Amino acid sequence: xxxxxxxxxxxxxxxxxxxxxxxxxxxxxxxxxxxxxxxxxxxxxxxxxxxxxxxxxxxxxxxxxxxxxxxxxxxxxxxxxxxxxxxxxxxxxxxxxxxxxxxxxxxxxxxx
Amino acid sequence: xxxxxxxxxxxxxxxxxxxxxxxxxxxxxxxxxxxxxxxxxxxxxxxxxxxxxxxxxxxxxxxxxxxxxxxxxxxxxxxxxxxxxxxxxxxxxxxxxxxxxxxxxxxxxxxxxxxx
Numbered sequence: 001x002x003x004x005x006x007x008x009x010x011x012x013x014x015x016x017x018x019x020x021x022x023x024x025x026x027x028x029x030x031x032x033x034x035x036x037x038x039x040x041x042x043x044x045x046x047x048x049x050x051x052x053x054x055x056x057x058x059x060x061x062x063x064x065x066x067x068x069x070x071x072x073x074x075x076x077x078x079x080x081x082x083x084x085x086x087x088x089x090x091x092x093x094x095x096x097x098x099x100x101x102x103x104x105x106x107x108x109x110x111x112x
Numbered sequence: 113x114x115x116x117x118x119x120x121x122x123x124x125x126x127x128x129x130x131x132x133x134x135x136x137x138x139x140x141x142x143x144x145x146x147x148x149x150x151x152x153x154x155x156x157x158x159x160x161x162x163x164x165x166x167x168x169x170x171x172x173x174x175x176x177x178x179x180x181x182x183x184x185x186x187x188x189x190x191x192x193x194x195x196x197x198x199x200x201x202x203x204x205x206x207x208x209x210x211x212x213x214x215x216x217x218x219x220x221x222x223x224x225x226x227x228x
Binding site: 048099100101105107 | 156157160202221
């Protein structure tokens with residue numbers, strides 16, 4: 001079955017430093033979605049990428065979808081304490097949402 | 113704040129108990145989901161309902177029984193659970209699967225289940 005791996009599993013950064021998490025799928029994806037889950041909270045949708053090579057920005061967050069549509073990355077510039085949480089990518093091989101497979105997640109902690 | 117409401121937020125039950133988790137959304141979404149999430153792990157899909165019909169069952173044990181009474185409600189009936197079933201149970205919804213991009217999944221806050 002489809003597998004989606006993320007690296008690193010954990011990341012501790014000093015406040016103000018940059019952070020990147022990488023997502024790799026065993027199969028070609030129709031789209032990739034990113035979610036953030038705060039400690040004790042539930043996953044919250046951040047963004048969806050659909051096109052090969054697509055890049056999207058949300059303030060300090062930059063999302064990329066690989067040319068082969070098998071990998072993606074999330075980069076945060078100048079991290080803040082509010083960025084703390086676990087970041088999950090999620091993808092599916094068809095265009096529907098019905099069977100999204102979540103990545104293993106990257107837990108980000110910020111050192112003030 | 114999430115537009116998917118789950119109750120109860122916390123549940124402790126014995127292995128011989130019967131309980132239910134409830135989920136409600138009023139966004140007009142026609143796909144609803146149950147996910148299970150263990151600590152420090154990603155959400156794992158359990159069930160998908162599409163237009164009130166069960167469309168995906170990810171080989172979930174029969175001690176978990178989903179029910180979709182109408183397009184806004186989704187229940188998960190629990191019976192004879194095991195301690196290893198303790199987890200966060202997340203309900204979610206999305207627009208109908210019409211194979212267009214942009215259908216995002218909206219998660220509820222989850223129900224924390226402890227089986228003793």
